[in-house]
Amino acid sequence: MDGKALFLAALLAQAAVAPAFAAPATSNSSEAPAAAATAPAAESDEEMSPEAFVASLHFQKGKVVVGDNLATFDLPSNFVFLDGQDAERVLEAWGNPPSSEPPLGMLMPAGVSPFEAASWAVTVQYEESGYVSDEDAAKIDYAEMLKDMQDDLKEANPQREQQGFEKIQLIGWAAPPHYDAAEKKLYWAKELQFGDAKEYTLNYNIRVLGRKGVLVLNFVAGMEQLPEIEQNVGKVLAMTEFNPGSRYVDFNPSMDKVAAYGLGALIAGKVAAKAGLFATLLILLKKLWIVPALAFGWIARRFKRKA
Numbered sequence: 001m002d003g004k005a006l007f008l009a010a011l012l013a014q015a016a017v018a019p020a021f022a023a024p025a026t027s028n029s030s031e032a033p034a035a036a037a038t039a040p041a042a043e044s045d046e047e048m049s050p051e052a053f054v055a056s057l058h059f060q061k062g063k064v065v066v067g068d069n070l071a072t073f074d075l076p077s078n079f080v081f082l083d084g085q086d087a088e089r090v091l092e093a094w095g096n097p098p099s100s101e102p103p104l105g106m107l108m109p110a111g112v113s114p115f116e117a118a119s120w121a122v123t124v125q126y127e128e129s130g131y132v133s134d135e136d137a138a139k140i141d142y143a144e145m146l147k148d149m150q151d152d153l154k155e156a157n158p159q160r161e162q163q164g165f166e167k168i169q170l171i172g173w174a175a176p177p178h179y180d181a182a183e184k185k186l187y188w189a190k191e192l193q194f195g196d197a198k199e200y201t202l203n204y205n206i207r208v209l210g211r212k213g214v215l216v217l218n219f220v221a222g223m224e225q226l227p228e229i230e231q232n233v234g235k236v237l238a239m240t241e242f243n244p245g246s247r248y249v250d251f252n253p254s255m256d257k258v259a260a261y262g263l264g265a266l267i268a269g270k271v272a273a274k275a276g277l278f279a280t281l282l283i284l285l286k287k288l289w290i291v292p293a294l295a296f297g298w299i300a301r302r303f304k305r306k307a
Helices: 003-014 032-038 050-055 084-093 142-162 223-239 263-268 277-306
Strands: 063-066 071-074 079-083 105-109 121-127 168-180 185-194 201-209 214-220 240-242
Touching (some): 079 084, 142 168, 142 263, 168 201, 185 263
Antiparallel strands (some): 071 240, 079 105, 105 121, 185 201, 201 214
16 A cells, blocks of 8 residues: 555544544533543644644634744735744654754645645744845856855765765756845755655755845745745745844844855855755655655554554
């Protein structure tokens, strides 16, 4: 049975079992404490069925403010937002280890379960590394940058393989870098190959420049979803804005820190490693196999309980 069929089997099997959560006990009865004591504890994320897990997520709509009034996402009707806590839960459900610094949140298409094959997401993080000057924007040779990044990966591959990791090959731009100088927004996508894999991996990125740092938006999607991602990049760019006081135009040279790098370094991935290329690829690669694993684990636990 393939992964997709196994996942569907999990959802069908769930219809025959009781809900994962018990109703909360009321406190207006003398028997309430005893009832609460005997009520089953709420299931952990690992014990939940896929459907119950999704039902426990708090999907936000409309305007969502992140950070300490740092930025606002003005969501169109076909997008939802998960806060940092729920975003971290989804990332862990996809197989990632708990992070020391959870993301600010996650954007997702509305009405699509994170465990569906058609799902994708955009993780949202913030790097307070200083004001990034865009003076070099018109001077960047993206063809030369691509060659430099390909050479860097080739040089790093022997060390990666010695450490037990697969080699990585940068195939090329899945979408060439584009910088909107008026909006101070940068986006690009890389197409990569891990080991000898026949299917390539998509790494799509957006950076929004601010007064004291950069909003880091990374798409978590498969290469085959590139057309759909391309259709939604403009929407994600349009919905994302720094709030007054944190905008690029609010920069005060007499008191604000200037980053030690420019736009080119943001694309090349030489900075912000914890939110950059390899962190994002870990999320994506784990996502490809965790769905059938989660479904299988849920089925196994249900049968074990019945036994």
